[in-house]
Amino acid sequence: MKPQKNYREMGCRECLGGGGLHFDFSMAxxxxxxxxRREVFAYEALVRGTDxxxxxxxxxxxxxxxRYRFDQACRVKARSAVS
Known part of the structure; x- marks a missing residue:
């Protein structure tokens, strides 16, 4: 895997806010x-537009x-929605 060209460390708060992405998205x-067993045992997080x-x-x-910023923002948004 090639390293991200513009990689830099980001905090969770920055990822939650989109981490500098020029678009917004939500999770379903x-x-x-x-x-x-007739029971829900997990959830799959799916990317969706805010609309x-x-x-x-x-x-x-x-x-x-x-790609890296988006990946991190997805992880943080999905995790924060279930916390």
Missing amino acids: FQPIVSLS GAPADEIFRHVDENT
């Missing part, structure tokens, strides 16, 4: 269900220069 959560736009519309804004 899809339950993962055990049919045999509900699908993930592919958000991914169009991600390139080599924003």
